[in-house]
Amino acid sequence: MLQMWIVKKQMADSIYELIKRTSTTLPGDVLDKIDKASSMENGNERARYTMDIIQENIKLAKIKSLPLCQDTGTLLFYVNHPAGFIQNGFIQLVCEAVEKATEEGILRQNSVDTISGKNTGNNIGRGHPSFHFHEHEKDELEIRLILKGGGCENMSAQYSLPDTGLCAGRDLDGVKKVILDTVINSQGKGCAPGVLGVCIGGDRSNGHAEAKKQLLRRLDDKNVDSDLSYLEQEIVEISNKTGIGPMGLGGETTLLGCKIGSLNRLPASYFVSISYMCWAYRRHGIILDKNHKIKKWIY
Amino acid sequence: MSVINMNAPFTRDKIKKLKVGDIVLISGKIFTGRDGVHKYLHDGNQAPVNLEDQIIYHCGPVVVKNEGTGEYTVTAAGPTTSIREEPYEWELMRDHNIAAVIGKGGMGETTLDACRKYGCVYFHATGGAAQVLSDRIKKVEGVYLMELGSPEAMWVLQVSRFPVVVTMDSHGNSLHVDIRSESEKKLKELLQKQERS
Ligand code: SF4
Numbered sequence: 001m002l003q004m005w006i007v008k009k010q011m012a013d014s015i016y017e018l019i020k021r022t023s024t025t026l027p028g029d030v031l032d033k034i035d036k037a038s039s040m041e042n043g044n045e046r047a048r049y050t051m052d053i054i055q056e057n058i059k060l061a062k063i064k065s066l067p068l069c070q071d072t073g074t075l076l077f078y079v080n081h082p083a084g085f086i087q088n089g090f091i092q093l094v095c096e097a098v099e100k101a102t103e104e105g106i107l108r109q110n111s112v113d114t115i116s117g118k119n120t121g122n123n124i125g126r127g128h129p130s131f132h133f134h135e136h137e138k139d140e141l142e143i144r145l146i147l148k149g150g151g152c153e154n155m156s157a158q159y160s161l162p163d164t165g166l167c168a169g170r171d172l173d174g175v176k177k178v179i180l181d182t183v184i185n186s187q188g189k190g191c192a193p194g195v196l197g198v199c200i201g202g203d204r205s206n207g208h209a210e211a212k213k214q215l216l217r218r219l220d221d222k223n224v225d226s227d228l229s230y231l232e233q234e235i236v237e238i239s240n241k242t243g244i245g246p247m248g249l250g251g252e253t254t255l256l257g258c259k260i261g262s263l264n265r266l267p268a269s270y271f272v273s274i275s276y277m278c279w280a281y282r283r284h285g286i287i288l289d290k291n292h293k294i295k296k297w298i299y
Numbered sequence: 300m301s302v303i304n305m306n307a308p309f310t311r312d313k314i315k316k317l318k319v320g321d322i323v324l325i326s327g328k329i330f331t332g333r334d335g336v337h338k339y340l341h342d343g344n345q346a347p348v349n350l351e352d353q354i355i356y357h358c359g360p361v362v363v364k365n366e367g368t369g370e371y372t373v374t375a376a377g378p379t380t381s382i383r384e385e386p387y388e389w390e391l392m393r394d395h396n397i398a399a400v401i402g403k404g405g406m407g408e409t410t411l412d413a414c415r416k417y418g419c420v421y422f423h424a425t426g427g428a429a430q431v432l433s434d435r436i437k438k439v440e441g442v443y444l445m446e447l448g449s450p451e452a453m454w455v456l457q458v459s460r461f462p463v464v465v466t467m468d469s470h471g472n473s474l475h476v477d478i479r480s481e482s483e484k485k486l487k488e489l490l491q492k493q494e495r496s
Contacts, residue, residue: 045301046464049322053425053462060430069427070361070375105374108361151380151404151426177490184482187475189380189404191426238489242482247403247425249464250478280427 047251188248202263207273335451357402359450389413405475421467
């Protein structure tokens with residue numbers, strides 16, 4: 001009994017660590033891209049200035065161990081677990097950790113009952129936090145967390161091809177056109193420079209879920225599908241030539257990255273789902289050992 | 300980099316001199332106001348304090364109260380999306396004579412028009428920069444309308460060198476409109492070039 005309690009407590013502690021690091025720091029691959037973006041902004045004063053503020057903010061948040069952005073977003077947990085894993089027990093422990101992080105101001109009180117308008121005060125409620133479980137062959141528990149802010153989520157979009165207004169047909173060229181339409185529509189509203197997670201195909205709900213899942217990929221990875229890999233690069237290059245820039249105030253960097261996946265579709269449908277992520281791209285992950293201690297940080 | 304230092308409250312003369320693209324460091328007093336405050340004033344309620352020539356900051360700060368001393372400290376205070384106040388902002392400019400607004404994402408035509416008519420300006424603060432911006436808040440001077448809830452209340456903040464960019468000036472210019480139309484044009488050109496090649 002005591003042994004079980006210790007194991008549980010250890011799990012809640014590890015998840016709390018994950019939440020804290022995710023709210024207060026960015027992963028290395030994102031930091032590298034932000035550094036690179038900063039070094040590009042020499043022509044436009046406002047862009048230079050904005051990138052300097054973003055850099056200073058990243059440093060301050062880390063030193064003070066306080067949230068990078070006051071919108072600590074929706075907590076999206078992606079869990080890969082071995083067979084026999086008890087999901088409900090796990091969810092309970094995560095909720096404990098979330099509650100603690102909220103009490104300590106690591107997370108903002110960010111969950112509102114949509115019907116009554118009341119804030120639950122602890123970030124727990126219908127759909128909050130959000131969990132995605134996947135059973136894998138390994139004998140390890142992998143937990144990834146993304147904090148997805150509201151400003152950028154509001155800029156996410158879904159298109160049904162063909163889209164006559166945008167002259168976008170049911171091919172990769174049409175896909176490119178609708179993704180770039182989202183880039184133009186978002187301008188600075190989603191706190192650019194941002195990252196796009198995209199899913200081509202699927203149904204409306206799977207498409208959005210897969211688009212978000214693409215945001216789990218490291219920014220420096222390479223898509224195994226060569227066509228999609230090419231499209232990812234093309235989207236970033238073209239977006240960065242539009243002059244939208246950091247915060248949409250002009251400049252060289254509009255996107256830090258674009259990650260595209262696909263799902264099969266019905267013959268009748270062709271959806272393109274796009275998840276917009278802001279520069280405060282808070283994503284971390286942990287692998288736990290048998291005692292639920294953190295064995296390794298994933299990113 | 301040329302930076303303009305300005306002390307709040309602003310005179311209208313000083314606002315007239317500001318142009319879109321100017322980088323400004325604000326020092327002095329600013330008042331937070333988001334959906335709750337705007338709705339409250341729109342409903343015809345008296346402002347709890349004279350807002351003439353003052354600055355409204357679209358922000359729902361995270362404020363912690365020290366139970367011992369009763370003092371408040373701001374722990375996170377980035378801007379919130381301004382466009383939600385589009386139906387109300389012009390009224391604050393006309394009826395309460397505010398001089399400026401700080402927010403993010405820019406505002407629409409009605410506000411741009413009011414900026415020109417009443418000699419106001421819109422400042423853009425860096426979205427997500429909660430720590431830099433709260434670091435520049437030196438003191439919480441007081442709070443009004445606490446009945447709206449802490450994030451919605453009107454907090455009076457003393458700031459020092461608070462970094463913003465003018466994106467809508469009092470002469471009818473909007474950087475948001477300019478960049479939108481330039482980027483649309485640029486994208487069209489880029490896609491056409493690709494199709495030709
Ligand atoms: S879009 Fe991102 S950086 Fe901007 S306010 Fe929301 S969470 Fe923060």
